[in-house]
Amino acid sequence: EQVIGQQSLVRMLLIALLCDGHVLLEGLPGLAKTRAVRELARHVEGEFSRIQFTPDLLPSDITGSEIYQQHATREEEQFRFRPGPVFGNIILADEINRASARVQSALLEAMEERHVTVAGKTWPLPGVFMVLATQNPVDQEGTWPLPEAQLDRFLMKVLVDYPSRENEQKVMQLVRDEQQQKYQQTAAETTAAEPESLMLTQQEIATCWQEISAIYVAPVVETYIINLVEMTRHPQGVSDTLASYITFGASPRGTLALDRCGRALAWLEGRDAVLPEDIRLIAPAVLRHRLMLSYQANADNCSPDDVVRMLLDAVVA
Numbered sequence: 661e662q663v664i665g666q667q668s669l670v671r672m673l674l675i676a677l678l679c680d681g682h683v684l685l686e687g688l689p690g691l692a693k694t695r696a697v698r699e700l701a702r703h704v705e706g707e708f709s710r711i712q713f714t715p716d717l718l719p720s721d722i723t724g725s726e727i728y729q730q731h732a733t734r735e736e737e738q739f740r741f742r743p744g745p746v747f748g749n750i751i752l753a754d755e756i757n758r759a760s761a762r763v764q765s766a767l768l769e770a771m772e773e774r775h776v777t778v779a780g781k782t783w784p785l786p787g788v789f790m791v792l793a794t795q796n797p798v799d800q801e802g803t804w805p806l807p808e809a810q811l812d813r814f815l816m817k818v819l820v821d822y823p824s825r826e827n828e829q830k831v832m833q834l835v836r837d838e839q840q841q842k843y844q845q846t847a848a849e850t851t852a853a854e855p856e857s858l859m860l861t862q863q864e865i866a867t868c869w870q871e872i873s874a875i876y877v878a879p880v881v882e883t884y885i886i887n888l889v890e891m892t893r894h895p896q897g898v899s900d901t902l903a904s905y906i907t908f909g910a911s912p913r914g915t916l917a918l919d920r921c922g923r924a925l926a927w928l929e930g931r932d933a934v935l936p937e938d939i940r941l942i943a944p945a946v947l948r949h950r951l952m953l954s955y956q957a958n959a960d961n962c963s964p965d966d967v968v969r970m971l972l973d974a975v976v977a
Contacts, residue, residue: 663696664834665827671928672818672945673700673792678868678924681815681917682771682791684756684806684949689796691820692831697752697792705861706749706788711767713759715802719766722746723776724783741778746770749786749862753793757803767791768810788862808952812913816921816942817949819965868927875923876933884936884977885922888943889915891971892951898974905957905967910950917946936977944968 663670669685673696676683685693694710701708711722724744745751746767753767770776771791775784793814795806811817823831892909895902921942922934929938948964957967 663692663699664830665823666692666696666820669696669818669820672816675921675924676815677790678872678927679815679920680869684814684817685792685794685820686797686817687820688798693794693820694752694754701750703860704750705859708750709745709748710752710754711745712754713756715758715760717759717763719763722763722766723778726779741783746776747785749788751791753791755795756793757795757805759804761804764804764806764810768813772813788865811949812911814949815917816945818945872923872927875926877919877923878933881934881936881939885915885918885939888971888975891975902970905954905962906951907954908952910947914947914950918942921946940972943972
């Protein structure tokens, strides 16, 4: 176990993988966001790429570019496309808000369209393609916050918080043990030997997608999802207080995300049908980045999770 005290984070990453969606991880530095993504990639067959976003990054640094072949024999072979790090299966976009809007758009276009266009040619991305972007909610100097329309492209926004005292002690012991192994000659052999049964192949992931798509969603649960999203757009139906907190509600992507994540959660629990409890459990991660709160909400220290909680209390399945 390499990620301690973040059970909710691990479960949300698994649900996003099973839903073929992308995740935005928000938390302070040092809370195991990168480690969690690396552990996920280590157990998924395919290529893992990490992109460290910086202000001087260019779109071609992500998508790739054409390079000139000096000794090409034919004219059409003079330029050859060199794929960028986005051509992987698990993509870690570290500190995505530190790159300019132009670079962010290049990545988000690849996330939505599942292909990259360079010099008039379209290059498809792999079938298993998952972007996990991280950002620091506190440090805003020299950053370009993602606009609401781009936030909506992420299936979920997962908040990573501090571990408990007990778990932090376990983390300290884990890192100490890792350092001891690192300085030993046998460390490479012991850590590299990974049972093949723990590796999730891309074929198995595709099979999971197929099984999850067959999970039954009853009309009453569909109505519950619709009512929940509808109330984010017309909060005055709940209370005047909630209406003063929400400026814009969730888009239809929010409806689809609740449906997909609810089916994935039911599948993980070994059930063949979605329960309203599944929707309630997944709602904060799906809706927290899709709600635009008002100045009144900020003045009252009301977070998106508080608003979602008010919605869940008001809308009955």
